[in-house]
Amino acid sequence: MTLPLLAPLSTDDLRAAGVPEPFxxxxxxxxxFHELDVLDHVxxxxxxxxxxxxxxxxxxxxxxxxxxxxxxxxVLVLKSVSVDYKVPLHLEEVYVVAGRTxxxxxxxxxxxxxxxxxxxxxxxxxxxxVLMENDFTTRKALPExxxxxxxxxxxxxxxx
Amino acid sequence: MTLPLLAPLSTDDLRAAGVPEPFxxxxxxxxxFHELDVLDHVxxxxxxxxxxxxxxxxxxxxxxxxxxxxxxxxVLVLKSVSVDYKVPLHLEEVYVVAGRTxxxxxxxxxxxxxxxxxxxxxxxxxxxxVLMENDFTTRKALPExxxxxxxxxxxxxxxx
Amino acid sequence: MTLPLLAPLSTDDLRAAGVPEPFxxxxxxxxxFHELDVLDHVxxxxxxxxxxxxxxxxxxxxxxxxxxxxxxxxVLVLKSVSVDYKVPLHLEEVYVVAGRTxxxxxxxxxxxxxxxxxxxxxxxxxxxxVLMENDFTTRKALPExxxxxxxxxxxxxxxx
Amino acid sequence: MTLPLLAPLSTDDLRAAGVPEPFxxxxxxxxxFHELDVLDHVxxxxxxxxxxxxxxxxxxxxxxxxxxxxxxxxVLVLKSVSVDYKVPLHLEEVYVVAGRTxxxxxxxxxxxxxxxxxxxxxxxxxxxxVLMENDFTTRKALPExxxxxxxxxxxxxxxx
Numbered sequence: 001m002t003l004p005l006l007a008p009l010s011t012d013d014l015r016a017a018g019v020p021e022p023f024x025x026x027x028x029x030x031x032x033f034h035e036l037d038v039l040d041h042v043x044x045x046x047x048x049x050x051x052x053x054x055x056x057x058x059x060x061x062x063x064x065x066x067x068x069x070x071x072x073x074x075v076l077v078l079k080s081v082s083v084d085y086k087v088p089l090h091l092e093e094v095y096v097v098a099g100r101t102x103x104x105x106x107x108x109x110x111x112x113x114x115x116x117x118x119x120x121x122x123x124x125x126x127x128x129x130v131l132m133e134n135d136f137t138t139r140k141a142l143p144e145x146x147x148x149x150x151x152x153x154x155x156x157x158x159x160x
Numbered sequence: 161m162t163l164p165l166l167a168p169l170s171t172d173d174l175r176a177a178g179v180p181e182p183f184x185x186x187x188x189x190x191x192x193f194h195e196l197d198v199l200d201h202v203x204x205x206x207x208x209x210x211x212x213x214x215x216x217x218x219x220x221x222x223x224x225x226x227x228x229x230x231x232x233x234x235v236l237v238l239k240s241v242s243v244d245y246k247v248p249l250h251l252e253e254v255y256v257v258a259g260r261t262x263x264x265x266x267x268x269x270x271x272x273x274x275x276x277x278x279x280x281x282x283x284x285x286x287x288x289x290v291l292m293e294n295d296f297t298t299r300k301a302l303p304e305x306x307x308x309x310x311x312x313x314x315x316x317x318x319x320x
Numbered sequence: 321m322t323l324p325l326l327a328p329l330s331t332d333d334l335r336a337a338g339v340p341e342p343f344x345x346x347x348x349x350x351x352x353f354h355e356l357d358v359l360d361h362v363x364x365x366x367x368x369x370x371x372x373x374x375x376x377x378x379x380x381x382x383x384x385x386x387x388x389x390x391x392x393x394x395v396l397v398l399k400s401v402s403v404d405y406k407v408p409l410h411l412e413e414v415y416v417v418a419g420r421t422x423x424x425x426x427x428x429x430x431x432x433x434x435x436x437x438x439x440x441x442x443x444x445x446x447x448x449x450v451l452m453e454n455d456f457t458t459r460k461a462l463p464e465x466x467x468x469x470x471x472x473x474x475x476x477x478x479x480x
Numbered sequence: 481m482t483l484p485l486l487a488p489l490s491t492d493d494l495r496a497a498g499v500p501e502p503f504x505x506x507x508x509x510x511x512x513f514h515e516l517d518v519l520d521h522v523x524x525x526x527x528x529x530x531x532x533x534x535x536x537x538x539x540x541x542x543x544x545x546x547x548x549x550x551x552x553x554x555v556l557v558l559k560s561v562s563v564d565y566k567v568p569l570h571l572e573e574v575y576v577v578a579g580r581t582x583x584x585x586x587x588x589x590x591x592x593x594x595x596x597x598x599x600x601x602x603x604x605x606x607x608x609x610v611l612m613e614n615d616f617t618t619r620k621a622l623p624e625x626x627x628x629x630x631x632x633x634x635x636x637x638x639x640x
Contacts, residue, residue, distance in 0.1 A: 005485035006510045030486045033536050033547075034363060034529040038356050044238050045208035045354065049514040052204065056513050056571075067513075067571055078204050082242035091536075091547055165325035166350045190326045193376050193387075194369040194525065196518050203514060209354040216353050216411075227353075227411055251376075251387055364532065364558050368525035398524050402562035 003028035003094065006053075008061055017096040018116040022155045025058050026098030031089050041088035048081060051113045051125055054097040058111075062149045075132040075140075079108065087122040089115075095122065100154040104147060107131055107139040109156070163188040163254065166213075168221055177256040178276040182315045185218050186258030191249050201248035208241060211273045211285055214257040218271075222309045235292040235300075239268065247282040249275075255282065260314040264307060267291055267299040269316070323348040323414065326373070328381055337416040338436040342475045345378050346418030351409050361408035368401060371433045371445055374417040378431075382469045395452040395460075399428065407442040409435075415442065420474040424467060427451055427459040429476070483508040483574065486533070488541055497576040498596040502635045505538050506578030511569050521568035528561060531593045531605055534577040538591075542629045555612040555620075559588065567602040569595075575602065580634040584627060587611055587619040589636070 003013060005028050014026050029050070037043040059065045065074050089095060095117035103110045108130040115123040131140045150156035163173060165188050174186050189210070197203040219225045225234050249255060255277035263270045268290040275283040291300045310316035323333060325348050334346050349370070357363040379385045385394050409415060415437035423430045428450040435443040451460045470476035483493060485508050494506050509530070517523040539545045545554050569575060575597035583590045588610040595603040611620045630636035 006512075032486075032529070032533045034357065034365065034532060036358050037354065038358065038360050040358050043354060044212065044241060045205050048205035048208055049512070052514060053512045078245055080242065080244045081204060082240065084240045085238055166352075192326075192369070192373045194372060194517065194523060197514065198516050198518065198520050200518050205514065209352070212354060213352045364561060365525050365528035368528055372524065398565055400562065400564045401524060402560065404560045405558055 003096070005029050005094075006057075008057065009096065014096065014098060018119045018121065019096055019098045019114065023098040023100050023114065024153055025054075025061060025100060026096050027054060027057055028094055028096045029053075031091055031093045031095070033091060036091060039088075041090055044083070044085065047083045047085075047115065047123055047125065050097050050115065051081065051083075051099070051127060054099045054113065055111065055127070055129075058099050062146075062153065064146055064149070075134060075136060077130045077132050077136065079128040079130050081125065081127045083123060083125040085123050087117070087120050089117055089122055093117050101150040101156040102154070103159045104142060104150050104156050105159050106141055109142065109146070109150060110159075163256070165189050165254075166217075168217065169256065174256065174258060178279045178281065179256055179258045179274065183258040183260050183274065184313055185214075185221060185260060186256050187214060187217055188254055188256045189213075191251055191253045191255070193251060196251060201250055204243070204245065207243045207245075207275065207283055207285065210257050210275065211241065211243075211259070211287060214259045214273065215271065215287070215289075218259055222306075222313065224306055224309070235294060235296060237290045237292050237296065239288040239290050241285065241287045243283060243285040245283050247277070247280050249277055249282055253277050261310040261316040262314070263319045264302060264310050264316050265319050266301055269302065269306070269310060270319075323416070325349050325414075326377075328377065329416065334416065334418060338439045338441065339416055339418045339434065343418040343420050343434065344473055345374075345381060345420060346416050347374060347377055348414055348416045349373075351411055351413045351415070353411060356411060359408075361410055364403070364405065367403045367405075367435065367443055367445065370417050370435065371401065371403075371419070371447060374419045374433065375431065375447070375449075378419050382466075382473065384466055384469070395454060395456060397450045397452050397456065399448040399450050401445065401447045403443060403445040405443050407437070407440050409437055409442055413437050421470040421476040422474070423479045424462060424470050424476050425479050426461055429462065429466070429470060430479075483576070485509050485574075486537075488537065489576065494576065494578060498599045498601065499576055499578045499594065503578040503580050503594065504633055505534075505541060505580060506576050507534060507537055508574055508576045509533075511571055511573045511575070513571060516571060519568075521570055524563070524565065527563045527565075527595065527603055527605065530577050530595065531561065531563075531579070531607060534579045534593065535591065535607070535609075538579050542626075542633065544626055544629070555614055555616055557610045557612050557616065559608040559610050561605065561607045563603060563605040565603050567597070567600050569597055569602055573597050581630040581636040582634070583639045584622060584630050584636050585639050586621055589622065589626070589630060590639075 009026050035042050035046045099113045101109050102112045111127050113125040133140050169186050195202050195206045259273045262272045271287050273285040329346050355362050355366045419433045421429050422432045431447050433445040515522050515526045579593045581589050582592045591607050593605040
């Protein structure tokens with residue numbers, strides 16, 4: 001295993017791990033004992049934590065939120081998530097989680113995720129994230145810097 | 161709070177908690193500290209564990225799997241899940257998770273879930289469950305007893 | 321099962337569940353699927369979450385912290401914990417977690433915990449909790465109201 | 481950050497991370513969002529999962545259990561654990577968990593653990609592990625190979 005764990009992978013490493021274009025951001029990790037359930041494979045709920053870990057690294061790397069302090073932190077609310085389970089994962093297997101923004105609207109955007117291990121596509125998922133005012137209720141327009149990052153780095157499209 | 165926690169609720173209790181027809185199965189529970197994240201509300205991944213807890217009680221109550229021993233236990237594989245987050249939940253709030261099978265096919269079925277608290281519909285979700293042979297690979301036809309329970313208790317429809 | 325889950329039990333209910341004197345505070349709960357590990361019993365780390373859930377209910381019931389808002393919330397820091405595992409617990413078993421303060425010093429106190437199920441003493445534990453100033457660094461003297469509650473309700477002793 | 485995550489570190493890396501002699505086995509990891517609680521630092525129960533992850537890597541590396549299959553797997557039962565919390569950990573901090581067997585008896589042994597981050601000793605802990613027959617009840621004598629590994633690699637002492 002030569003991938004750095006929990007650090008952004010190079011495009012070459014992503015492609016070598018089986019992550020297809022246009023995914024441009026991903027991190028590797030390894031399955032731990034406490035993520036397994038009675039059936040000896042990774043429990044279904046863990047994938048949402050994996051997507052969350054990837055998402056936070058993504059938001060930091062794309063300059064959207066530093067996740068530090070609380071004063072100027074943008075209020076990002078998870079509106080929905082989904083997961084498709086394709087191949088189960090087992091103890092100590094190394095896997096890559098990749099994520100990209102595939103579409104954006106005026107006040108929200110849609111990320112897609114994938115999990116790859118040993119060249120196999122093990123799971124995919126989606127999440128819709130909404131930008132809110134500090135009242136956690138009023139939706140807020142996405143800053144141009146977000147849109148720019150989504151378009152240039154991920155090839156995201158506007159969904160209107 | 162007069163609802164029994166983690167035990168099947170009566171139809172009257174379900175309706176009083178805001179769970180609409182045709183949901184016929186649900187359980188109440190209470191938010192714990194370790195389910196909260198930095199934002200002081202229940203973390204997104206917990207909802208999949210809540211659906212799982214409900215699903216296992218459902219499978220036992222509907223005579224599908226006792227979740228005991230391993231010899232004759234049917235091999236049920238979670239194919240996909242989704243969650244829509246509507247209203248966040250906080251420490252010690254009591255909530256009801258309800259679930260029903262809304263559709264079935266020859267070898268799989270689709271459950272829908274909902275979370276209600278204090279009369280508000282806080283989240284909804286879906287899951288597709290596949291019945292497998294003991295090889296965990298070959299799909300297997302649903303026994304008539306499953307279909308009978310899905311139709312008569314939940315009003316499930318055949319999706320072909 | 322007739323115990324209310326996750327609500328303070330009466331002394332009679334505690335004794336009937338096998339919880340000995342001088343324990344005066346406890347709650348019942350039920351084992352969930354996601355708490356099991358590959359060995360089909362509750363994972364060792366879950367007991368710390370159970371103690372935490374009990375501790376927060378205890379702190380509210382004893383008038384120490386409401387766990388609401390952040391302004392006047394006392395800064396309680398967990399200094400150490402320990403668990404002794406005696407009897408493993410399995411899916412859907414109902415158990416009681418009880419806790420009491422057995423000793424206090426000027427700026428900290430020691431709680432002991434126990435887990436009982438079906439009349440068996442399944443686990444025990446301890447935790448030391450320190451009261452801090454808002455800087456999270458300087459230890460602070462326990463208010464007389466804490467000491468009064470520890471002594472009269474739990475029979476706690478001063479350790480000097 | 482140049483440490484490999486979740487892979488056994490060299491002695492030089494351990495010492496550079498602040499892990500003192502005679503610790504000979506440790507792995508690095510990084511704090512994830514879902515490990516934080518409302519107080520914005522790693523929740524107390526996570527440390528038991530960290531020790532568990534380290535312990536399983538240790539048992540594999542020391543030739544005690546491969547954690548594969550179930551036929552010949554030794555029955556290792558966790559008898560007790562404890563944690564001392566010294567310095568809280570925050571989002572994305574890299575830390576090293578190290579573990580060693582400090583003492584053994586005829587049918588059980590005691591491991592000690594430590595967590596270091598940025599040169600600080602953040603937590604310590606212990607666990608007692610018992611070797612059982614396949615009935616999970618009868619204690620079994622430790623094979624000479626375990627004792628040899630504990631003594632030569634960790635400097636463990638016999639406690640009689």
